[in-house]
Amino acid sequence: MLTEKAVLEALSKVQEPELGKDLVTLNMVKDIQIDGDKLTFTVQLTTPACPLKSEIEKRCREGLAGVEGLNHIEVKWGSQVQRATMNQQMDDMAPGIKNVIAVSSGKGGVGKSTIAVNLAVALAREGASVGILDADIYGPNVPKMMGINTKPLSRDGKMIPPEAHGVHVMSMGFMVPDDTPLVWRGPMIHGAIQQFLRDVDWGEIDYLVVDLPPGTGDAQLSICQLMPVTGAVIVTTPQEVSLLDSRRGLAMFQKVNVPLLGIVENMSYFQCPNCDCRTDIFSTGGGKLAADKLGVDFLGAIPIEVAIREGGDLGAPLVATNPEAPQAQAITEIARGIASRIAVRNQSNVLRII
Numbered sequence: 001m002l003t004e005k006a007v008l009e010a011l012s013k014v015q016e017p018e019l020g021k022d023l024v025t026l027n028m029v030k031d032i033q034i035d036g037d038k039l040t041f042t043v044q045l046t047t048p049a050c051p052l053k054s055e056i057e058k059r060c061r062e063g064l065a066g067v068e069g070l071n072h073i074e075v076k077w078g079s080q081v082q083r084a085t086m087n088q089q090m091d092d093m094a095p096g097i098k099n100v101i102a103v104s105s106g107k108g109g110v111g112k113s114t115i116a117v118n119l120a121v122a123l124a125r126e127g128a129s130v131g132i133l134d135a136d137i138y139g140p141n142v143p144k145m146m147g148i149n150t151k152p153l154s155r156d157g158k159m160i161p162p163e164a165h166g167v168h169v170m171s172m173g174f175m176v177p178d179d180t181p182l183v184w185r186g187p188m189i190h191g192a193i194q195q196f197l198r199d200v201d202w203g204e205i206d207y208l209v210v211d212l213p214p215g216t217g218d219a220q221l222s223i224c225q226l227m228p229v230t231g232a233v234i235v236t237t238p239q240e241v242s243l244l245d246s247r248r249g250l251a252m253f254q255k256v257n258v259p260l261l262g263i264v265e266n267m268s269y270f271q272c273p274n275c276d277c278r279t280d281i282f283s284t285g286g287g288k289l290a291a292d293k294l295g296v297d298f299l300g301a302i303p304i305e306v307a308i309r310e311g312g313d314l315g316a317p318l319v320a321t322n323p324e325a326p327q328a329q330a331i332t333e334i335a336r337g338i339a340s341r342i343a344v345r346n347q348s349n350v351l352r353i354i
């Protein structure tokens with residue numbers, strides 16, 4: 001006869017592919033239900049954007065193969081994103097924010113905001129609760145890319161982030177009058193970041209994507225110091241010069257003890273829709289090369305694509321409007337890679353206690 005004990009015993013031999021422990025030790029097996037020869041259980045993932053669902057299911061099915069009396073298996077999925085270790089300020093001001101992902105670039109115009117926006121939408125589509133913070137003090141354009149043209153409302157003295165494509169959006173652009181050139185100084189950046197944390201009703205946010213200003217100067221440094229960034233992503237184009245930019249980016253994050261999750265190569269190549277030939281407009285392979293040389297992960301490449309630019313201009317990110325497009329799929333894969341790297345980092349803190 002099929003018993004819960006036998007099921008747990010079998011699943012305690014099934015290794016989670018990334019976390020290096022079995023599913024039972026990791027407390028990932030929930031809600032076991034047995035009905036005659038049919039077993040239903042839920043695997044509680046550390047992120048809904050888990051890239052390894054099918055591998056985990058395969059391992060579960062293999063592990064359960066010899067269990068007596070078992071003929072039908074249904075695996076369900078749940079998820080609980082863990083909160084990264086934060087600083088006191090974050091605990092006090094924004095207890096609902098679990099992880100902060102900084103998107104940076106050494107140079108301007110490499111597609112950082114485009115990628116930040118599409119990553120946020122991709123994570124939300126996977127089922128995570130997501131916010132995006134446009135911290136680009138020089139040219140905040142996330143609201144436009146997300147199709148938001150109103151300022152946030154406030155409730156009980158707190159700003160409510162407008163929502164678009166399933167993502168809560170806040171921007172430096174909401175806090176300054178339009179068309180006013182502003183010289184940002186250190187204390188102003190400090191004040192603005194505090195306002196974003198203390199005076200915004202974020203609710204529960206699994207991932208807050210932060211679009212940093214381009215470059216690796218003081219402004220970027222102070223934002224990373226003020227926000228406890230769980231992990232950073234560097235966006236680069238494939239040219240030779242980007243290696244130098246990426247190295248500067250890495251050095252900046254090291255200075256403030258922010259782990260670099262990896263490098264994304266944007267505008268990687270152009271696939272002609274007419275003749276299907278591929279053109280490497282900005283050379284090729286620079287992102288991978290930079291990642292290898294710096295000893296960090298290469299998260300993926302995104303081609304140049306008219307639909308990506310149009311999505312930005314229209315306020316309708318490609319991942320939201322055409323998630324099946326290969327370019328949108330590439331971004332979703334990168335989002336999953338980021339979520340799983342964060343899960344592994346957060347879990348390794350917990351595993352020290354187990």
Ligand SMILES: Nc1ncnc2c1ncn2[C@@H]1O[C@H](COP(=O)(O)OP(=O)(O)OP(=O)(O)O)[C@@H](O)[C@H]1O
Pocket residue numbers: 105107108109110111112113114115136139214266267302303304305306308309310312313
């Ligand atoms: N993969 C892509 N394919 C086509 N167009 C792209 C792609 N990525 C970005 N773009 C376009 O390139 C331009 C610059 O992108 P974006 O504003 O995202 O860059 P950025 O790095 O945030 O710039 P800034 O440094 O000014 O903040 C935009 O018009 C955007 O639509």
Ligand SMILES: [Mg+2]
Pocket residue numbers: 112113114136139141
């Ligand atoms: Mg930008």
